[in-house]
Amino acid sequence: MVTIKTGFSTTRYSKEQEERVVALLRERKEKMEKRELIKQAKMLALPEAQEAKKKQMEEELKREQEEKMAAIREEVEKNEEEGEEIVEEEESLERRRGEASTSKEIEIARIAQEWAAHLELGKDREVEMAIPQEEREAARRQIEAERDPVRRKAKEEEQQIAWRYRLSQERVRRLEVADRAEKDLKAAETRLGKRRR
Template sequence: MVTLRSGTVTTPYSKEQEERAAALLREKKEKMEKRELIGQAKMLALLEEQEAKKRQMEEEMERWKKEQEEKMAVIRAEEEEEKEEVEEEEERPLERRRGGGSTSKEAEIAERAQEWAVHLKLGKDQEAEMAVPEEEREAAQ
């Protein structure tokens, strides 16, 4: 509406035109609000999807970490077993050299010494026995 100097009021549009324009403005405003709501809904859906994907990836990462830790534990256990086996193998020969081997050699030496002593005693006895008949032979001659 426009007020003129003369005091008359004129409107550039008719009532129908004003109502149509108001209806168009309302429709336009509703479309804008609807677009905003749709955009917000899309953004919300995208954010929810991202959160779900993030949770899924975190769960997969946890599973992967557990698998890797289990594999590492198995490898460490195998290494420990191998290390223990190697240590046992290294200790066995040392025990033989220190304890078992030297003790058996000492026993063997002692046994041989006893055998020699017995042989020597037998040898002296045999010598003595042989010496008596020789002396008797010499005396008889």
């Protein structure tokens, strides 16, 4: 047993206690390393998951566009078949009446407008589904910064300094408000002639 200057007495650890402490410290260190590895694995998996999601969205978009194009083709073929029958009837009527044929041109213009609308809709969907390049770059930079211990520490220090700066600015603002309130109170008291001395 050892008595120290403050009057307290302490005993040295036994070998058994030291071994327990060493084992506990080793376990903590292993747990911390395991957590760090899991965190890094998750960060590495994030861009891969985003890339897979992007590919899936691109495939979906391509499939939707193909389906739309197939539907448009079917509609055009159907309209052409119906149009041929109608045109034959109209031509015979027009010949009898002596009129010019413009219905086929109108039908072609309408179909062309529908195609253009469908193509623009597909482009809009593609833009919505794609992940912006800026977001991918920001995620990549963040992952790299978290892997590098020096950058991570610098970033933490930078955040801490910014936090302290915000606190000091808030403190200064509150003091200024309190000073203004005190001056306003004194001015009001002097105007009323009730200032105490």
